[in-house]
Amino acid sequence: MRKLLILLFLPLLTACASVERLALPAPKALPGQSLTRFASPPGEKIDHRDWTVFLNRYVATDETGVNRVAYGQVTQADRARLDGYLADLQAVNPALLTRDQQLAYWINLYNALTVHEVLDNYPVASIRDIKDSPLSIGPWNRALALVAGQELTLNDIEHRIIRPTFDEPRIHYALNCAAVGCPNLMGRAWRAETLERDLTAAERAYVNDPRGVRFDDRGGLILSKIYIWFREDFGPNEKAVLAYIETAAEPELRARLQQTPRVKAYQYDWALNDAAAGS
Numbered sequence: 001m002r003k004l005l006i007l008l009f010l011p012l013l014t015a016c017a018s019v020e021r022l023a024l025p026a027p028k029a030l031p032g033q034s035l036t037r038f039a040s041p042p043g044e045k046i047d048h049r050d051w052t053v054f055l056n057r058y059v060a061t062d063e064t065g066v067n068r069v070a071y072g073q074v075t076q077a078d079r080a081r082l083d084g085y086l087a088d089l090q091a092v093n094p095a096l097l098t099r100d101q102q103l104a105y106w107i108n109l110y111n112a113l114t115v116h117e118v119l120d121n122y123p124v125a126s127i128r129d130i131k132d133s134p135l136s137i138g139p140w141n142r143a144l145a146l147v148a149g150q151e152l153t154l155n156d157i158e159h160r161i162i163r164p165t166f167d168e169p170r171i172h173y174a175l176n177c178a179a180v181g182c183p184n185l186m187g188r189a190w191r192a193e194t195l196e197r198d199l200t201a202a203e204r205a206y207v208n209d210p211r212g213v214r215f216d217d218r219g220g221l222i223l224s225k226i227y228i229w230f231r232e233d234f235g236p237n238e239k240a241v242l243a244y245i246e247t248a249a250e251p252e253l254r255a256r257l258q259q260t261p262r263v264k265a266y267q268y269d270w271a272l273n274d275a276a277a278g279s
Contacts, residue, residue, distance in 0.1 A: 023137075024229055025155050027163035033150055035094050036102070036165040043098035046105060048189035050085040051112055054078055059187045062278040065209055067184035069115065070275040071122045079119065086112055090145055100192035103166055107174045107190045110157045113144045115185075118178050118272070126270045127178040169233040169244070172226050173202035181211050181224060181269035207248040211269070215256065220264030228266045238263055 029036065057078065058070045074082075089109050094102050114127070117139050121130045130139045143151040152161075162171050176185040183206040190198060206212040212224045227234060227241050235241040242263070246254050271277065 020225065020229060025159040027159055027233070029164045030150070030156060030160045033148075035148055035150060035161060037095040038099045038102060039096050041098050043101045043192075044092075044096040046092060046097070046101065047088070048085075048104075048108055048191060050081050050088075051108055051189040054082055054085070054115075055185070055187050055189065058275075059185055060275060061184075061187075062275075064278075065184075066180055066211075066273060066278060067187065068273050068275040068278045069118075069178070069185065071115075071118055071272075072274075072276050074119060082112065082116055082119075086116060086145070090147055093148055095148070098192065099166075100195045103162070103168070103171070104190040104192045104195055106157055106162050107171065109145065109147075110154060110162075111176050111185060113154060113157075114176060114178050117142075117144065123274075123276075124272060126272050128270055163230075163233065168199070169230070170199040170203050172230055172233065173206050174199060176273075178273055179269060180271045180273050181267070182273070183212070183226075185273065203248045204250075207245055208250050208253060213245060213249070213253065213257070215260075216264070221257070221260045221262070222265050222267055223263050225266045225268035227263075 058074060059067050060070070061067050086109075089105065089112070092105065094105060097105055117130060118124065118127060124130060128138045131137070132139075132142065140154045143153055145152045145157075158171075158175055162168075162175070173183040174186070174190065176182050178185075183202055186198065186202070206224070212226075214222050216222055223241075223245075227245070231238075231241060234244045242257060242260070246257050249257055
């Protein structure tokens with residue numbers, strides 16, 4: 001009976017993840033904007049040192065490998081430093097940046113805005129508790145930035161700028177939504193000079209972490225919901241997504257994936273990546 005209930009319940013879990021996927025914005029460029037024009041090298045360097053200082057000071061890895069943020073310990077001086085960094089980023093014209101400079105710019109802007117939003121509403125158990133209305137599911141549709149005269153939300157940056165412009169599935173390992181289930185918030189700013197190396201490292205870290213890929217005690221394959229929310233970025237169907245994941249898996253995990261024809265369930269932990277909760 002228990003086995004039957006599990007078999008009946010599992011399709012509901014996948015269906016729920018599929019519904020969540022439908023609720024996400026499509027990767028479609030913002031109409032009538034020029035935020036994603038690239039400059040020719042050498043472009044224009046941006047000083048991300050204040051963001052690196054902030055991350056070095058407040059991000060630490062817990063015993064399970066989750067990078068947690070000490071939101072409750074952030075000083076007023078460092079809040080002001082973060083405010084200044086965000087103001088500097090919003091004063092940049094992205095069209096003056098090369099492709100890699102611009103991708104690093106958008107990742108840093110997204111992550112810094114997310115941390116700033118959590119700090120403005122702290123303490124919260126989850127970023128999804130930051131709502132504008134009872135029907136809201138988080139702060140992703142709030143206008144949080146003004147770049148080149150264009151008001152931007154977090155959804156704009158992710159789904160209407162980064163995804164349709166860069167055609168780079170590994171950005172899902174770089175953008176951090178302040179959740180435990182998300183790929184780690186890197187402990188330093190993203191930079192054009194190390195972009196390729198850092199994207200590869202972030203992908204391998206998440207794929208080989210139980211938050212990304214794991215097997216339950218019955219041998220069922222459990223994937224992070226990012227692989228269904230953003231399925232088209234990784235492959236046209238589940239089989240293609242699994243093949244993509246295999247390319248970043250360590251040998252033992254890769255061998256097991258090759259013997260697993262389907263995903264049992266998709267899961268994601270929305271608890272805030274708060275250092276206080278992980279201590």
